[in-house]
Amino acid sequence: MAQRTLFLLPGDGIGPETMGEVRKIIDYMNAEQDAGFVTDEGLVGGSAYDAHGASISDADMAKATDADAVLFGAVGGPQWDAVPYDVRPEAGLLRLRKDLELFANLRPAICYPALAQASSLKPELVEGLDILIVRELTGGVYFGEPKTITDLGNGQKRAIDTQVYDTYEIERIAAVAFELARTRGNTVCSMEKRNVMKSGVLWNQVVTETHKAQYSDVKLEHMLADAGGMQLVRAPKQFDVIVTDNLFGDMLSDVAAMLTGSLGMLPSASLGAPDPKTGKRKAMYEPVHGSAPDIAGKGIANPIAMIASFAMCLRYSFNMIEEANNLEKAIANVLDKGIRTADIMADGATRVGTTQMGDAILAEFSALSA
Numbered sequence: 001m002a003q004r005t006l007f008l009l010p011g012d013g014i015g016p017e018t019m020g021e022v023r024k025i026i027d028y029m030n031a032e033q034d035a036g037f038v039t040d041e042g043l044v045g046g047s048a049y050d051a052h053g054a055s056i057s058d059a060d061m062a063k064a065t066d067a068d069a070v071l072f073g074a075v076g077g078p079q080w081d082a083v084p085y086d087v088r089p090e091a092g093l094l095r096l097r098k099d100l101e102l103f104a105n106l107r108p109a110i111c112y113p114a115l116a117q118a119s120s121l122k123p124e125l126v127e128g129l130d131i132l133i134v135r136e137l138t139g140g141v142y143f144g145e146p147k148t149i150t151d152l153g154n155g156q157k158r159a160i161d162t163q164v165y166d167t168y169e170i171e172r173i174a175a176v177a178f179e180l181a182r183t184r185g186n187t188v189c190s191m192e193k194r195n196v197m198k199s200g201v202l203w204n205q206v207v208t209e210t211h212k213a214q215y216s217d218v219k220l221e222h223m224l225a226d227a228g229g230m231q232l233v234r235a236p237k238q239f240d241v242i243v244t245d246n247l248f249g250d251m252l253s254d255v256a257a258m259l260t261g262s263l264g265m266l267p268s269a270s271l272g273a274p275d276p277k278t279g280k281r282k283a284m285y286e287p288v289h290g291s292a293p294d295i296a297g298k299g300i301a302n303p304i305a306m307i308a309s310f311a312m313c314l315r316y317s318f319n320m321i322e323e324a325n326n327l328e329k330a331i332a333n334v335l336d337k338g339i340r341t342a343d344i345m346a347d348g349a350t351r352v353g354t355t356q357m358g359d360a361i362l363a364e365f366s367a368l369s370a
C-alpha cells in the first residue's frame with residue numbers, strides 16, 4: 001500500500017479540538033482499512049508565533065509543501081491582537097495559500113435535511129440546499145500591492161489595499177467553476193462589482209470569454225455581488241455554483257454558512273493546479289470557520305466542518321470516493337439521529353460535546369464501511 005502523507009496544522013482556539021476528531025478517523029482508517037496515512041504535525045497561527053515568533057516556520061512550510069495534503073484547523077484569537085501585522089496568526093494561513101498556490105477554494109454549503117430547522121431562514125427556503133461557492137484564493141485585495149498605512153503628516157493617516165486581478169487568474173478559477181458545474185447542476189453564477197470596480201469589469205469579461213470558448217454547454221449567469229448576497233438570503237436554492245473573487249467569496253461563504261445551520265458545518269478544499277507531470281494537485285483542507293475564541297477550551301465546538309473537510313481531502317487528494325461518501329453519509333446519519341452540538345441544537349435533540357460528536361460520526365462511519 002502506497003503511503004499517503006498528511007500534514008496536520010491544528011492551529012489555535014477550537015482548531016486542536018476539532019482536529020482531534022479527524023485524527024481518530026485517520027487512526028481508524030489506518031488500523032481497519034489499511035489506508036496508509038502517514039501523519040506529521042506542525043504549528044500555525046498564534047501557537048506558532050508563541051513558539052518561534054512567526055505565524056508559520058519555514059520548516060513547517062517545507063513540510064506542508066512536501067505533503068500530499070495539508071489539514072488545517074483554525075488560527076487567531078484576541079491574545080494575539082497586538083502582535084505585528086506581518087506575523088499575526090492569519091498571516092500563516094495566507095502564506096500557506098499563497099506559497100502553495102492554492103488558487104481554488106471550494107466551499108460547499110449543504111443543508112442537511114435534519115438541520116433545516118437550525119438555519120436562520122425558514123426551513124422551506126433551505127431544505128435540500130446544495131450550493132458550491134468557488135472562491136478565488138490567491139489574488140485580489142488580499143495580496144495586491146501596495147498594502148500600506150502611511151502618515152500624511154497632518155494628523156491624518158491613509159490606508160491602502162489594492163485589488164488586482166490578471167486575466168490568467170480569472171480564467172483558471174472560472175474553468176474550475178465550469179468544470180465542477182458540469183458534475184452537478186450545470187449552472188454557474190459569477191459575482192463581481194463591475195458597476196464600481198475595474199477588476200469587476202475584467203472579471204466579467206474573462207468569465208464570459210472563458211464560457212464562450214470552452215464551456216458554452218454550462219448555463220452562465222452574472223450578478224452584482226451585493227445583489228448576490230441579497231439573493232443568497234432571499235432564495236438560496238436558485239444557485240448551483242457561484243464563482244467569485246477572494247474578498248466577496250470570504251463574505252458570501254460566511255453568509256451561506258448560516259443557511260446550513262452553523263458556521264461549524266462548512267468545510268472547504270483549497271486546491272492548486274494539477275502538476276503537468278504527475279497530475280497531482282497541492283491541497284489544503286480547512287473549515288470555513290475560525291478559532292471561535294468564545295467557545296474554545298469548553299469542549300463544545302462542532303467538529304463537523306473539520307471532519308467534512310477531511311472527507312473532501314479523501315475525495316480530491318486521494319480519490320477515495322467510497323470512503324468520502326461514507327464519511328459524509330455518517331455525518332448525515334448522526335444528524336438524523338438527533339445528535340447535536342450546541343450550535344445546531346434543536347428541541348428534542350440530544351446535546352453532545354465535540355468528542356461525543358466525533359465518536360458518533362466515527363461509529364457510523366465504521367458501520368457504513370463494514
Ligand SMILES: NC(=O)c1ccc[n+]([C@@H]2O[C@H](COP(=O)([O-])OP(=O)(O)OC[C@H]3O[C@@H](n4cnc5c(N)ncnc54)[C@H](O)[C@@H]3O)[C@@H](O)[C@H]2O)c1
Nearest residue numbers: 074075076077263264288289290291292294295301302343
Ligand atoms: N480559517 C481560519 O483559521 C479562520 C477563519 C475565520 C476567522 N478566523 C479567525 O478566528 C478568530 C475569531 O474570528 P470570528 O469570531 O470572527 O469567527 P469564528 O468563525 O471563529 O466564530 C464566529 C462565531 O461562530 C461560532 N463558531 C465558529 N466555528 C464553530 C464551530 N466549529 N462550532 C460551534 N460554533 C462555531 C463561534 O463560536 C462564534 O460565535 C479571528 O482571529 C479570525 O481572524 C480564522
Ligand SMILES: CC(C)[C@H](C(=O)O)[C@@H](O)C(=O)O
Nearest residue numbers: 076090093094250288289290
Ligand atoms: C482568517 C482569514 C484570513 C480567512 C480569510 O479571510 O480568508 C477566513 O476568514 C476564511 O474565510 O478562510
Ligand SMILES: [Mg+2]
Nearest residue numbers: 250251254288
Ligand atoms: Mg472567512
